[in-house]
Amino acid sequence: MLLYDYFRSSAAYRVRIALALKGVPVERRFVHLLRDGGEQKQPAYLAKNPQGLVPALELDDGTVLTQSLAIIDYLEALQPEPRLIPADPIRAARARAAALAIACDAHPLGNLRVVSYLQQQLGQSERAVLDWRRHWASLGLEAVEALIRPAPFCFCVTPTIADVCLAPHVFYAERFGVSLDPYPNIRAVAAVCAEHPAFQAAHPAAQPDAAEAAAGP
Structure with a gap:
């Protein structure tokens, strides 16, 4: 899997924590939000995430998931332990x-x-x-x-x-x-x-x- 990431993004930070907690390995591609008017606004990235936001998670089959909480839901289903949603x-x-x-x-x-x-x-x-x-x-x-x-x-x-x-x-x-x-x-x-x-x-x-x-x- 490939994570489109930016170090100071709170949303990307959430996904990095979830990935680390679950021990799920990913490749990284950095999207600099301030360089050249914002790399997230470039056509190549907008084709991945039409909102022009980070993070985005590209799966091995080319499927791209967006929105940090949706990505974390996916990781919870992919790797149930350790749980991020309590059983109670x-x-x-x-x-x-x-x-x-x-x-x-x-x-x-x-x-x-x-x-x-x-x-x-x-x-x-x-x-x-x-x-x-x-x-x-x-x-x-x-x-x-x-x-x-x-x-x-x-x-x-x-x-x-x-x-x-x-x-x-x-x-x-x-x-x-x-x-x-x-x-x-x-x-x-x-x-x-x-x-x-x-x-x-x-x-x-x-x-x-x-x-x-x-x-x-």
């Missing part, structure tokens, strides 16, 4: 709710294409855009703080889909100066995730294209 239906629903609060409500509002529209089409200043990012990231953290029950991961002794979504959101929030001080549950879970090898392997700083981006113009 209530715990499963709660894990999905926390994941969706991040992936569907908080994260999209700080997405590159939203931020670009604010700047380029609506003429918002860098300061206004930073305030926007911090506002929506903080609202997401507030909701998840109330939803999760550290045990020591969000709901269980092992990572679930909630942790897979939370770790990238924590990285994003801290990158833009959002303090985790008001969120003790999230701080506790984030600390446990940071010590887990799968989360370490998936971290943006550990990706080959992070070094390439740092060395570039």
